[in-house]
Amino acid sequence: MRDLEIYIRDLESSAVSDWLASHLDEIELADDSLGDRAVKGVARYRGNSVRVSLYPGAGGKRYTSVILEGEDLPWASDLDCARSAWRAMDTEIRCSPGDWKEGEPVEDERWWRLDQRGEQLAVWN
Template identity: 65%
Template sequence: MQDLEIYIRDLAEGTVSQWLTGHLDSLELDDSQVTSVIKGHALCAGTRLRISLYPGAFGKRFTCLVMEGESLPWHTDLECARSAWRSMDTEIRCSPGDWKEGEPVAEEKWWRLDHRGENLVVWN
């Protein structure tokens, strides 16, 4: 199982489903109001993937998007973040590497994609 994880600043209603519609089949995700955890699913290359939105991440202004499945539309968090930024035009952040849940964080920097470009920054 693979996963992608990005953080979306000041998420507007409906923007995640609008963005993912162009990349996934049979998308079922109601992000019309992201006030609590939202779960959905879709198909990618014929296989089912899970989609989760977690509002209130990192100081409440970010929503965490996690996609999990055997086949995903992007290979890395950064590729996913780039696509999201082009579609949503709001700040997107993601981990710079292949960190996995439970592992220590070796580097405190994150990719930040916004109107200033792509930069490695400390999250604060």
């Protein structure tokens, strides 16, 4: 199973639903209104199941973690996913610089930051 994770700053709940719906089939989120709690859902992509999880308040109160998990996903990497989200939502998007796994230190604590200034590797804070 593959997973992609990006962090979206100041996310509006309908924006992520619209963006995902343009890339995934049959997306169903338990509740697309983001509060302070996680929102989970499922979708399909090329006939395969995709788990969708949104975690508000990740990486600082202004970011929402968006995680997609499945055998087949619309993007090859976190950065490809972040680029797509940036084009759709025009708000700051962050993601890890490589094949990071839970529990491992982030390489030099640098993350991709995509915003109106372009794409840059930056320290999170």
